[in-house]
Amino acid sequence: MNLTLHVWRQKDARTKGQFVKYGAPDISDDMSFLEMLDVVNERLVLEGEEPIAFDHDCREGICGTCGVVINGRAHGPRDRTTVCQLHMRSFGDGDEIWIEPWRAKAFPVIKDLVVDRTAFDRLIAAGGFVSVRTGSPQDANAILIPKVDADLAMDAAACIGCGACVAACPNASAMLFTSAKVSQLALLPQGKPEREMRVKKMIARMDFEGFGNCTNHGECTVVCPKAVSQENIARLNREYLRSTVVADRRLEA
Amino acid sequence: MELNAKIPSGPIDQKWTKHKFDMKLVNPANKRKYSVIMVGSGLAGASGAASLAELGYNVKCFCYQDSPRRAHSIAAQGGINAAKNYQNDGDSVFRLFYDTVKGGDFRSREANVHRLAEVSGNIIDQCVAQGVPFAREYGGLLDNRSFGGAQVSRTFYARGQTGQQLLLGAYQALEKQIGLGQVEMYSRHEMLDVIVIDGMARGIVVRDMVSGELQVHMADAVILSTGGYGNVFFLATYAKGANGTAAWRAYKKGAAFANPCFTQIHPTCIPVSGEYQSKLTLMSESLRNDGRIWVPKAVGDKRAPGDIPEDERDYYLERIYPSFGNLAPRDVSSRAAKRVVDEGRGVGPTEVGVYLDFADAINRLGEDKIRERYGNLFEMYERITDENPYKVPMRIFPATHYTMGGLWVDYNLESTVPGLFVAGEANFSDHGANRLGASALMQGLADGYFVLPYTMGNYLGSNKFEPVQEDHPEVIQVVTGVEERIRSLLALEGSRTVMDIHRELGQIMWEYCGMARNKEGLETALQKIPALREEFWENAIVPGTFSELNQSLEYAGRVADFLEIGELMCRDALTREESCGAHLREEHQSEEGEAVRDDENFSHVAAWEYTGEDSEPKRHIEPLEFEYVALATRSYK
Numbered sequence: 001m002n003l004t005l006h007v008w009r010q011k012d013a014r015t016k017g018q019f020v021k022y023g024a025p026d027i028s029d030d031m032s033f034l035e036m037l038d039v040v041n042e043r044l045v046l047e048g049e050e051p052i053a054f055d056h057d058c059r060e061g062i063c064g065t066c067g068v069v070i071n072g073r074a075h076g077p078r079d080r081t082t083v084c085q086l087h088m089r090s091f092g093d094g095d096e097i098w099i100e101p102w103r104a105k106a107f108p109v110i111k112d113l114v115v116d117r118t119a120f121d122r123l124i125a126a127g128g129f130v131s132v133r134t135g136s137p138q139d140a141n142a143i144l145i146p147k148v149d150a151d152l153a154m155d156a157a158a159c160i161g162c163g164a165c166v167a168a169c170p171n172a173s174a175m176l177f178t179s180a181k182v183s184q185l186a187l188l189p190q191g192k193p194e195r196e197m198r199v200k201k202m203i204a205r206m207d208f209e210g211f212g213n214c215t216n217h218g219e220c221t222v223v224c225p226k227a228v229s230q231e232n233i234a235r236l237n238r239e240y241l242r243s244t245v246v247a248d249r250r251l252e253a
Numbered sequence: 254m255e256l257n258a259k260i261p262s263g264p265i266d267q268k269w270t271k272h273k274f275d276m277k278l279v280n281p282a283n284k285r286k287y288s289v290i291m292v293g294s295g296l297a298g299a300s301g302a303a304s305l306a307e308l309g310y311n312v313k314c315f316c317y318q319d320s321p322r323r324a325h326s327i328a329a330q331g332g333i334n335a336a337k338n339y340q341n342d343g344d345s346v347f348r349l350f351y352d353t354v355k356g357g358d359f360r361s362r363e364a365n366v367h368r369l370a371e372v373s374g375n376i377i378d379q380c381v382a383q384g385v386p387f388a389r390e391y392g393g394l395l396d397n398r399s400f401g402g403a404q405v406s407r408t409f410y411a412r413g414q415t416g417q418q419l420l421l422g423a424y425q426a427l428e429k430q431i432g433l434g435q436v437e438m439y440s441r442h443e444m445l446d447v448i449v450i451d452g453m454a455r456g457i458v459v460r461d462m463v464s465g466e467l468q469v470h471m472a473d474a475v476i477l478s479t480g481g482y483g484n485v486f487f488l489a490t491y492a493k494g495a496n497g498t499a500a501w502r503a504y505k506k507g508a509a510f511a512n513p514c515f516t517q518i519h520p521t522c523i524p525v526s527g528e529y530q531s532k533l534t535l536m537s538e539s540l541r542n543d544g545r546i547w548v549p550k551a552v553g554d555k556r557a558p559g560d561i562p563e564d565e566r567d568y569y570l571e572r573i574y575p576s577f578g579n580l581a582p583r584d585v586s587s588r589a590a591k592r593v594v595d596e597g598r599g600v601g602p603t604e605v606g607v608y609l610d611f612a613d614a615i616n617r618l619g620e621d622k623i624r625e626r627y628g629n630l631f632e633m634y635e636r637i638t639d640e641n642p643y644k645v646p647m648r649i650f651p652a653t654h655y656t657m658g659g660l661w662v663d664y665n666l667e668s669t670v671p672g673l674f675v676a677g678e679a680n681f682s683d684h685g686a687n688r689l690g691a692s693a694l695m696q697g698l699a700d701g702y703f704v705l706p707y708t709m710g711n712y713l714g715s716n717k718f719e720p721v722q723e724d725h726p727e728v729i730q731v732v733t734g735v736e737e738r739i740r741s742l743l744a745l746e747g748s749r750t751v752m753d754i755h756r757e758l759g760q761i762m763w764e765y766c767g768m769a770r771n772k773e774g775l776e777t778a779l780q781k782i783p784a785l786r787e788e789f790w791e792n793a794i795v796p797g798t799f800s801e802l803n804q805s806l807e808y809a810g811r812v813a814d815f816l817e818i819g820e821l822m823c824r825d826a827l828t829r830e831e832s833c834g835a836h837l838r839e840e841h842q843s844e845e846g847e848a849v850r851d852d853e854n855f856s857h858v859a860a861w862e863y864t865g866e867d868s869e870p871k872r873h874i875e876p877l878e879f880e881y882v883a884l885a886t887r888s889y890k
Binding site for chain 2: 011012028030031032034035038039042045046048049050051053055056057058059060061062063064065080081085087089110111114116117118120121122124125126128129130131132133134135136137138139140141143144145146147150151153154157158160161184185188190191
């Protein structure tokens with residue numbers, strides 16, 4: 001098939017960007033979206049032009065590195081799919097495709113389609129962990145966890161940290177990402193001792209990084225490649241409310 | 254160069270305990286005076302950096318990805334082994350040790366493997382305590398599954414995303430230390446050289462991949478947890494950015510490179526579909542618990558799989574290896590697939606593939622049960638191939654997946670350069686000539702959580718460290734070298750893209766140094782690779798500039814190193830005149846095509862020493878002794 005691409009090109013964070021038009025002829029159905037970009041880039045290099053910068057790594061939908069907005073939708077038209085797992089059979093001959101980076105105040109553009117998502121790392125550093133010294137735990141089977149709780153925790157833990165939820169949200173909120181981690185650890189007994197502190201600190205950090213608030217649009221869940229559910233946001237809200245009423249002493253630790 | 258493995262004395266099950274007592278300690282107040290550099294943030298890197306920081310050392314951690322959570326450990330699907338014997342099926346530390354030594358075809362160090370088996374249980378305890386959501390039974394206990402090369406169920410898993418969950422556990426521990434200021438994290442920084450002063454590794458040179466700036470970071474010790482070099486094959490299951498540069502730079506600074514030819518070809522990957530293909534995707538080995546592998550009995554049988562009756566199918570693994578069946582080890586399964594394809598019985602449009610069929614399991618257990626076990630893998634398969642594996646059998650074929658070879662390390666994980674430690678896939682130590690499934694995660698976390706925290710203390714406590722300034726002549730020389738190399742890459746204005754050259758290198762490696770090797774082929778490769786390298790340095794194109802985000806430059810630097818690593822792999826494969834594990838020399842195989850070892854002449858580790866750009870590397874030997882697992886021909890029949 002033959003396609004026309006409109007790709008966001010931006011030299012660096014300080015320079016203004018713009019859409020640039022490229023032809024993409026002879027594209028095979030079986031190519032992934034990123035392989036299509038590889039082909040376009042190879043040609044740009046041979047023509048002496050600078051190739052399009054985009055983030056990618058595992059190319060099997062798990063590392064969370066890739067992510068662009070395709071025709072207005074984060075990760076493109078298919079549900080539960082990262083860009084690297086999106087194949088060109090989802091497009092038709094003659095299509096025009098608009099490709100742009102995640103857009104959010106907390107995710108500044110570094111170059112072209114590459115953005116800085118280190119705010120997510122700082123959110124985890126604020127409290128997205130269980131404090132457990134290496135070597136100190138008891139036998140793994142000493143903690144019994146009902147299968148249903150383990151499964152719910154796993155549903156939340158499946159988040160790959162790609163940032164599509166932020167890109168899709170009209171408020172550029174990181175609620176889905178944050179709630180996935182808060183939920184996973186609140187559902188498990190291991191996460192209980194730090195649960196109040198965790199939710200308070202992570203929410204404070206979210207605001208500090210410049211992410212917006214959640215107003216229940218639900219766009220985040222729709223574009224999430226791992227279908228992380230909005231139920232987690234509800235659980236986050238409950239956890240937050242709960243943390244405001246439990247004994248203060250536990251928060252002062 | 255001396256290869257002293259420093260294996261502690263005493264019975265094998267007491268070596269590690271004794272060694273832990275004999276090693277020097279650093280008292281808590283002094284730990285904060287020491288600094289350690291960790292390169293890489295995968296399972297070994299993240300767990301090691303977090304554990305060292307927790308002890309009180311000052312740690313700097315580097316990764317090329319935009320976040321430490323992205324390291325390719327994240328893509329491991331199936332599981333992690335541990336000798337817990339939770340299934341009451343006869344597992345033990347000794348059995349895990351035995352299976353791993355045998356699975357590695359007697360080319361690993363017994364003492365290291367035993368330690369790995371000993372700490373395997375602690376890893377599961379640690380990860381569960383961190384909140385890793387492993388699969389559970391209804392009673393709340395942990396669930397297990399089976400993996401290749403074992404007759405017990407000792408594999409712990411979190412759906413098809415075990416690597417992701419284990420890595421996120423280690424990453425969260427690391428982020429906690431970053432938040433506390435005990436670890437300084439440098440993401441989007443690529444290590445380009447090691448600084449060795451007075452014979453000790455004291456720092457690294459990195460490039461800030463956003464600004465292009467070269468930076469010097471000094472410390473008392475350096476750890477490389479930088480993964481494997483399997484992308485030398487171009488098409489592999491590795492992340493696109495995975496590379497051998499850190500290990501290769503260390504090799505050129507005096508770290509011996511051990512068994513470079515031992516590369517694992519994983520039997521169950523989605524076959525290649527076209528020339529544009531950029532990577533291969535693994536389908537977890539766990540699928541072989543329920544999937545049956547077959548090809549048509551007749552050569553050139555073009556019928557759809559459903560039209561081929563039972564008695565015209567060849568379930569070749571079950572036929573040849575009745576006691577392990579579809580769970581034969583990876584090297585054995587891969588070669589069997591290659592043989593049936595070479596016979597002309599391959600399936601699919603390219604005829605380079607075999608079927609992995611779930612029809613029996615679906616009939617026996619129902620589609621829902623299969624969906625629960627492997628749902629995400631089936632979905633991934635459908636996405637890539639546009640075929641529904643619940644209805645038609647999957648098509649699979651082997652692909653490069655892991656490198657057992659890597660930088661040589663002693664029992665303490667220290668390379669031949671004092672103060673330069675190597676952990677995880679980047680070292681060579683535990684898997685011999687073939688790694689068993691679900692053992693990579695185990696090794697990465699064993700090294701990071703349970704080995705480095707002890708051996709690093711011993712190193713720091715046993716040595717004196719003079720402060721080194723950044724204007725030290727050696728530092729300036731290393732930085733100048735790195736800068737010159739980048740400038741010469743940027744000066745390439747030829748007519749071939751770097752990816753095109755990389756693809757050709759991959760074809761050479763797959764053809765001559767892949768699943769089967771022979772003298773003539775390896776000698777051909779040793780002609781072709783230097784010629785291709787010359788072409789790279791004359792005719793490649795590297796666009797862009799120094800001081801910006803330049804993905805073309807990053808890639809060119811990695812490919813330039815692959816063009817040298819590939820040559821060493823072929824040289825090693827040529828010298829190892831035997832077959833063992835994943836290394837099959839066609840001159841040394843049984844009539845049935847199984848590997849025939851030569852224990853008299855090759856029961857050793859081959860470690861290569863760099864001797865200069867214009868001279869051949871020197872081969873050194875570390876003899877391997879097998880006291881506890883008797884040398885025997887591996888049989889899975």
